[in-house]
């Protein structure tokens with residue numbers, strides 16, 4: 001393999017790689033603003049200038065191809081002088097409004113000014129003034145004074161979102177970003193420009209001024225908005241989710257996520273209408289009770305039904321662990337045949353970038369952990385039909401608001417003698433329920449989802465529930481780190497009294513004299529891996545932070 005030497009270190013590179021790419025692959029960071037590994041090279045910020053032996057002038061590392069034997073200096077006096085000069089130039093007209101800038105704490109300009117700047121300015125003329133609060137589109141605010149004209153946002157829109165919506169206008173120090181006349185910056189992926197803007201010029205209208213970066217913790221988890229399963233970081237302050245940002249995974253979402261997923265898959269966790277403790281309906285009156293009392297009542301009522309009088313609706317929004325425990329319970333207690341889950345497919349809302357028509361994160365996982373009709377059993381619509389005829393008298397629904405999808409379903413549910421719902425929020429289905437048991441949201445538990453390409457990925461708790469807090473008391477910081485979040489992010493704020501569905505189901509099984517007795521999500525997963533060949537050889541450590549493609553999908557991919 002050909003080699004170059006960077007700062008005295010010999011490294012291998014692949015033909016066609018630039019100096020910045022070769023260095024990065026070998027853990028050497030060359031400062032850069034405009035270069036991004038997934039975008040074309042524009043070479044306009046000049047901060048990646050390096051000294052290359054036998055070249056007459058400094059060269060930009062982002063557009064200089066590595067060549068065998070090349071000797072590169074990223075810390076030589078000439079390089080540092082050039083870098084300092086670039087920083088001084090970029091800061092000439094910069095407003096230096098870091099104290100009120102959302103990007104502070106994760107801003108490349110701030111970081112490089114600290115690392116590579118002079119620490120003072122020789123510029124005492126009037127700074128150039130530009131527009132500071134321009135709504136480029138429904139989700140993005142632009143600050144012209146902070147923009148360093150790196151063109152990342154323009155290239156992202158053209159090359160990744162495939163919508164030519166942004167451009168530079170004017171020249172020299174008047175240059176600024178604008179949308180094309182009559183256009184709004186409103187493609188389904190606009191918020192990714194906030195992540196890649198190296199300064200605070202582009203901010204999210206949803207997140208602006210809500211939290212300082214250093215006051216939040218981030219947890220590596222998965223977006224539940226569709227079957228893509230984009231890898232995300234969930235940012236939490238005072239036990240409240242403040243924002244989601246994409247987490248790099250070249251096999252799933254590269255560096256990106258869609259705006260819909262980013263904005264619509266966390267607010268329900270913070271919402272006021274969370275199911276907090278159990279609710280039972282007595283003589284038409286709703287009564288708030290403890291989870292244990294709710295489970296006792298549910299067990300007592302369930303005993304009145306058997307065989308095909310009862311049906312079970314699992315959920316493609318719930319984890320493999322929840323669905324597996326649910327299916328085991330239905331089999332163990334009722335030899336249930338009538339078991340299925342609702343599908344949410346919107347063929348009109350899919351693209352070639354990330355967005356999938358299946359609007360659930362785990363339909364494959366639900367089906368393949370046991371949520372499917374037994375022999376002669378009824379599927380989802382069959383179950384609803386039998387409820388209408390009052391042949392099915394009792395129904396257990398886990399983590400799905402099925403009544404909201406169709407008024408006919410809502411009408412059918414009213415005919416049930418017993419409706420038990422495990423739910424995260426109050427909704428149309430919980431309103432009809434006789435017993436509601438509080439399920440933890442995806443942000444409050446461990447578990448796994450399988451995406452549309454058969455990639456199994458882990459979700460982790462970013463928000464603490466009452467139950468989790470009790471179990472975490474006295475736990476060492478190193479064990480707490482295993483939960484993937486910093487404890488200070490949970491120090492204040494509201495806690496919900498809820499449990500993961502697999503745990504509620506396990507408790508119900510115990511009450512009815514059953515065998516399910518899981519203590520942790522990992523226990524459930526280990527049992528799945530032992531009993532289901534699709535998951536053979538897997539555990540939480542193997543799945544890790546980037547997920548693993550299941551064997552049966554690998555074969556499909558190889559055949560194709």
Ligand code: SF4
Pocket residue numbers: 146147148149150151152153154177196197198199201202
């Ligand atoms: S708005 Fe940000 S990403 Fe776009 S050109 Fe300016 S600095 Fe670069």
Ligand code: SF4
Pocket residue numbers: 223224225226227228229230253257258259260261262354355356
């Ligand atoms: S594409 Fe799907 S998984 Fe990815 S962010 Fe959007 S909704 Fe979430």
